Amino acid sequence: MALDAGPLSIGDNREQVLVDGLSRTQIVMYAGASGDYNPLHTDEVFATKVGGYPSVFAHGMLTMGMTARVLTDWVGVGRLLSYGARLLKPVWPGDTLVARAEVTGMGTEAGRRTADFAVVTRNQHGETVLAGTARALVELAPGG
Amino acid sequence: MGAPYFPVEEGTILSFARAVGDPNPVYCDAEYAASTEFGRIPAPPTYVMSAAQFDPDYPLRPQPGTVWPASPGASPGADHPAWTAILAEQHFEYHHPVRAGDVLSSTDREGNRWEKQGRSGKLLFTERFTEYRDQNGELMVTARTVEVFTERPIGQR
Numbered sequence: 001m002a003l004d005a006g007p008l009s010i011g012d013n014r015e016q017v018l019v020d021g022l023s024r025t026q027i028v029m030y031a032g033a034s035g036d037y038n039p040l041h042t043d044e045v046f047a048t049k050v051g052g053y054p055s056v057f058a059h060g061m062l063t064m065g066m067t068a069r070v071l072t073d074w075v076g077v078g079r080l081l082s083y084g085a086r087l088l089k090p091v092w093p094g095d096t097l098v099a100r101a102e103v104t105g106m107g108t109e110a111g112r113r114t115a116d117f118a119v120v121t122r123n124q125h126g127e128t129v130l131a132g133t134a135r136a137l138v139e140l141a142p143g144g
Numbered sequence: 145m146g147a148p149y150f151p152v153e154e155g156t157i158l159s160f161a162r163a164v165g166d167p168n169p170v171y172c173d174a175e176y177a178a179s180t181e182f183g184r185i186p187a188p189p190t191y192v193m194s195a196a197q198f199d200p201d202y203p204l205r206p207q208p209g210t211v212w213p214a215s216p217g218a219s220p221g222a223d224h225p226a227w228t229a230i231l232a233e234q235h236f237e238y239h240h241p242v243r244a245g246d247v248l249s250s251t252d253r254e255g256n257r258w259e260k261q262g263r264s265g266k267l268l269f270t271e272r273f274t275e276y277r278d279q280n281g282e283l284m285v286t287a288r289t290v291e292v293f294t295e296r297p298i299g300q301r
Contacts, residue, residue, distance in 0.1 A: 019165055026163065033156070033163035035196035038204045038227050039213050046213070051227075052297040060231030065164035065190040077170050078186045084235030084288075090299045 008115050008138060013102035014074055018066040018121065022058060022095045030062040053090075060087035063097065063130050067121045070099040075136040081114065085132025089123070096124040101134075113139040146274070147198035150248040154185050156197075157244055161188055174244075187242040190234075192276050192285050195250045224268060224293040232269065233290035240284050247279040255288070265295030 019026070024044070031042045036059055039046035047056045064085050071080060091097065098121070105116035115138045121130040154174065161171035166188060169176050177185040196202045203226035206212040213227045242248065255271030269292050276285040292298075 026165065029159075029163040033160040034194045035199075035202065036193070036204050037206065038229075040227055061190055061193050061234065062164065064234055065160075065188065065193075066166075068164070068189040069166050069168075072166075072168065072189065077168060077180075077188070078182055078241035080189050080236075080238050082235070082237045083189050084233070086233045087231050090230075 008103055008106065010103050010105060013100060014070060015098055015100045016070040016073065018069065018097040018099050020096050022091060022093055022097070024056060024093045027056060027058050027062065027093070030059055030065070034059065034061060036061070055093055057093075058091035058095075060130075063087060063091050063121060064132070066097065067099045067119060067130055067132070070101045070119065071117060071134050071136065074101060075115070075138060079137045081109065081135045081137060083132065083134040085119065085130050087130055089127055089129045091123065091129050095129075097121050097129065099130075104133075109135075109137075112137055146249070146251045147195040148200075148249050150192075150195045150198040150250060150276075152187055152191075152242055152244055152246040152248060154244045156194060157185055157187055157191065160191050160194060164188060164190070182241060182243055185244040187244070189236065189238070191242065192236070192248070192250070192274075192287065195248070195274075195276070199250075228294050229270075229291040230294060230298065231289070232292045233288070235288040237286045238284075239286070240278075240282060242276070242278075242284050246284070248276045248284060250274050250276045262298065264298045267295075267298075268293040 027041050031037050040051050041056055041059050044056050047053045101117045101119045103115050104118045107114045115136055117134045119132045119134060120128055123129050158172045170180060174185055253273045255273055258269050260267045269290055272289045274287040275283060278284050
């Protein structure tokens with residue numbers, strides 16, 4: 001599952017469909033898994049009548065959690081050194097999200113090769129809902 | 145705030161991976177995970193957010209004997225109800241991989257607060273730093289969170 005840094009170079013990129021028509025049920029699954037039961041995400045009546053939103057919407061961390069997959073499917077699980085993102089627009093039930101990761105730099109940290117990534121997740125309207133960066137180890141420890 | 149006792153378990157990792165739609169077998173197959181460099185089932189990158197489950201005072205979980213959701217002023221100094229907070233930014237630094245069997249604890253430290261006038265009223269931004277340590281006191285993950293408390297619904301088409 002570990003990635004060899006050899007084939008990576010700046011500009012390499014990958015795209016991945018994260019969800020095709022997000023369900024309210026998945027938002028509730030995330031509430032249950034994360035422990036964040038904000039009624040704006042879990043209670044349609046509250047979100048519309050009290051919150052004033054057109055419907056419930058996804059936790060920002062659901063979008064960020066889904067987006068992580070474009071990185072871990074590429075570099076391997078457990079190889080991230082950092083991962084950060086800004087949540088730019090709400091994600092609504094029915095949205096289809098596509099994440100794109102691109103290598104923006106290569107470096108070394110504690111003698112091991114690293115890669116820097118820019119990550120963007122867009123919805124079906126082409127709007128950017130998440131923009132972030134990550135750094136990952138792309139070389140195993142000696143003997144690892 | 146924080147989670148003094150945050151056990152990382154195979155079952156909660158499975159639920160979390162399912163919730164974020166990640167079918168990677170490393171999150172649900174202990175035998176497969178044992179064959180990888182981790183030896184145990186690893187946690188997905190954003191899994192530590194579920195420390196909320198183990199924060200006894202987490203405001204976005206219904207609690208027996210309290211009004212849900214809490215209204216403005218329900219908790220001391222809280223003129224903004226917790227449910228009006230929308231996540232603006234989240235940043236993680238990973239020092240060591242978190243795996244099933246680890247027992248973490250998290251501590252929060254408040255950062256800056258600032259206000260902006262948005263199209264939908266006044267926005268209050270709050271920053272928080274969180275450290276996640278394992279059972280040996282080893283720093284595993286550090287996080288920075290920026291939330292925005294909203295007066296009115298934001299970000300609509």
